[in-house]
Amino acid sequence: MSRESTVRIGLLLPDVLGTYSDRGNAVVLAQRLLRRGIDADVIMVTAGSSPPGGCDLYVIGGGEDAAQSFAAEWLLGHRDLRLALQTTRVLAVCAGLQVLGQWVGDGHGRRQPGLGILDLTTSPGPRRAVGEVLTRCAVPGVGLLTGFENHRGMTQLGPDAAPLAAVMHGVGNGSVDGSEGALTSTVVGTYMHGPVLARNPVLADHLLQGVVGGPLPALELPDQEGVRQLHLALAHRPFERLGPVRAAIDRRRSP
Amino acid sequence: MVAAIASVASVAARRIRGGEGVATRGRVLLTLDPGALSHLARGRDVVLVTGTNGKTTTAHLLAAALGTLGPVAHNASGANMSDGAVAALATRRHAPRAVLEVDELHLARVADAVSPAVVVLLNLTRDQLDRGSEVAAVATSIRKSLRRHPRTLVVANRDDPVVVATVEGMPRVTWVAASAGWSGDASLCLRCGRQLVAKHEWSCPCGLSQPQADWELDGAAVRGAGVTTPLHLRLPGRFNLGNALAAMAAAHALGVPPGAAADAMADLESVAHRYATVRHGSHELHLLLAKNPAGWAETLPLLKDYPALLLVINAREADGRDTSWLWDVPFEQLPPRPTVASGDRAADVGLRLSYAAVGHQTVDDPLAGLELLPPGEVVAVANYTAFADLWRRLAVMSGR
Numbered sequence A: 001m002s003r004e005s006t007v008r009i010g011l012l013l014p015d016v017l018g019t020y021s022d023r024g025n026a027v028v029l030a031q032r033l034l035r036r037g038i039d040a041d042v043i044m045v046t047a048g049s050s051p052p053g054g055c056d057l058y059v060i061g062g063g064e065d066a067a068q069s070f071a072a073e074w075l076l077g078h079r080d081l082r083l084a085l086q087t088t089r090v091l092a093v094c095a096g097l098q099v100l101g102q103w104v105g106d107g108h109g110r111r112q113p114g115l116g117i118l119d120l121t122t123s124p125g126p127r128r129a130v131g132e133v134l135t136r137c138a139v140p141g142v143g144l145l146t147g148f149e150n151h152r153g154m155t156q157l158g159p160d161a162a163p164l165a166a167v168m169h170g171v172g173n174g175s176v177d178g179s180e181g182a183l184t185s186t187v188v189g190t191y192m193h194g195p196v197l198a199r200n201p202v203l204a205d206h207l208l209q210g211v212v213g214g215p216l217p218a219l220e221l222p223d224q225e226g227v228r229q230l231h232l233a234l235a236h237r238p239f240e241r242l243g244p245v246r247a248a249i250d251r252r253r254s255p
Numbered sequence B: 001m002v003a004a005i006a007s008v009a010s011v012a013a014r015r016i017r018g019g020e021g022v023a024t025r026g027r028v029l030l031t032l033d034p035g036a037l038s039h040l041a042r043g044r045d046v047v048l049v050t051g052t053n054g055k056t057t058t059a060h061l062l063a064a065a066l067g068t069l070g071p072v073a074h075n076a077s078g079a080n081m082s083d084g085a086v087a088a089l090a091t092r093r094h095a096p097r098a099v100l101e102v103d104e105l106h107l108a109r110v111a112d113a114v115s116p117a118v119v120v121l122l123n124l125t126r127d128q129l130d131r132g133s134e135v136a137a138v139a140t141s142i143r144k145s146l147r148r149h150p151r152t153l154v155v156a157n158r159d160d161p162v163v164v165a166t167v168e169g170m171p172r173v174t175w176v177a178a179s180a181g182w183s184g185d186a187s188l189c190l191r192c193g194r195q196l197v198a199k200h201e202w203s204c205p206c207g208l209s210q211p212q213a214d215w216e217l218d219g220a221a222v223r224g225a226g227v228t229t230p231l232h233l234r235l236p237g238r239f240n241l242g243n244a245l246a247a248m249a250a251a252h253a254l255g256v257p258p259g260a261a262a263d264a265m266a267d268l269e270s271v272a273h274r275y276a277t278v279r280h281g282s283h284e285l286h287l288l289l290a291k292n293p294a295g296w297a298e299t300l301p302l303l304k305d306y307p308a309l310l311l312v313i314n315a316r317e318a319d320g321r322d323t324s325w326l327w328d329v330p331f332e333q334l335p336p337r338p339t340v341a342s343g344d345r346a347a348d349v350g351l352r353l354s355y356a357a358v359g360h361q362t363v364d365d366p367l368a369g370l371e372l373l374p375p376g377e378v379v380a381v382a383n384y385t386a387f388a389d390l391w392r393r394l395a396v397m398s399g400r
């Protein structure tokens, strides 16, 4: 796309897959463009609307079980959007990640078909994975990612899928390979809320550079570094030790 | 036996935690006598108040209304699990009526012990998702617990589709139109998973629909029980009118005429220090509590008239460990003015403000942050533990 035009960010089903506040990812993407002088629009694609064609990037978030089934059927029912998701850049979080896969099982033998865009399958795990996550991202130059996971689904990557990251702390996909999320040339999929792009601006810029077709200048926002340090520390230590952790952060901040 | 245990527990709790001993006292009582809650509730009319937002305020309004009939036992401090309920009942052992606010996930246990005369269900939206409290799971737990008490009257908010799906089929329901300011968790039908149709009223293809209101607001008046009653609350905000409506319906069920209830509720100025105004140094601090997106949707309109804003956000166990919810709050609506982000998660709220283009300063300690704001009026909005901490420090410093 050319730099003169507006980047269109499609936020899919914010009314259904909005449980974990992943809509914030769309805000982060748009603001990181606007603050660099590139026009951006967030288009809210709610369940009652017909999805617009021609978005440059789609964002899809997490939700409860009923919401996920609804979303899978809704996406399968909109052919043009389904095709667009195969070629456009996508950020998919939690239930959003799962429905882009082959299927999602309910533990009673029922399998909800997904879009098949990612070679992965999901089944319920033994217990819910809840807490801070720290991973090392497979995208060169992105480094450590932090997020908050809250899911029961355990995701198995197939031979045609690559992980987004390797888990250092937390559960992630919950498979023996220690993987977190999924990555293709166009899709970034993850279990991390936070929202993930607010916590990891380098990952946001990775997606955006794919859309604008070139490198973006650095962008520092107030509290960006504070958030990063806070969550890197939280992921390494139990919550109850927040006091000492904060002290450690303050020491690091001081010259 | 219960009396003796209660006084032992009271002494023990005072030793353990000083003035903070309500819940501790209850825990000691329950340890000494696991049946204490049901023993203490026997022979009394108990009202349980639950829901995601408005529990504390509604319970205070209701306690004021029931107070027109005689003494009321009430967990006024907001200790809202079994321990807080026991402590409240033990404190006013001869009060014939009790009002207990109960945490949504503890309703089943408390209801089974006290066999409530009335349960008030205000609303169900996302809150503390990290403790396995997705809305559907909370609703299922409440539904199961209500089903075990078919003689209980349920006062339920007909404007919240999740509440209606939770309560439907119960034999005794009084519907109040207490409004639902935020619908982020009510786009799909809880009963069938289809999308709700929301026009003037909401409904679902499966047949679930908005019930007729037995009690509703009419401007600054309440229509219910066949009369229209003027209502002049000192508590601010549209949502507190809804809370008062629910309280009036519950009070009426226990014999309080609407006019008497309205008069009693009008005098309430603050609720567990919420809505209180405190002088601190050169500042006049107005205290508000908001702890989730639905609460914030109701709180944002109250902030516009204040010249400075202090936000205090923690993420301890009682708050929920995940601060993602800050991104469901439209902070973009905040007007420019001196603003401070503070609390354990000052950085999280600060970054959210950065993306909302709200200029601010970030300081972990809220009282240090306050000093950065110009003298005069400041409105402070804090979430659960942040509010408790802030109040404690303000109270200690002013020698309250």
Ligand SMILES: [Zn+2]
Pocket: B189, B190, B191, B192, B193, B194, B204, B205, B206, B207, B208
């Ligand atoms: Zn339905």
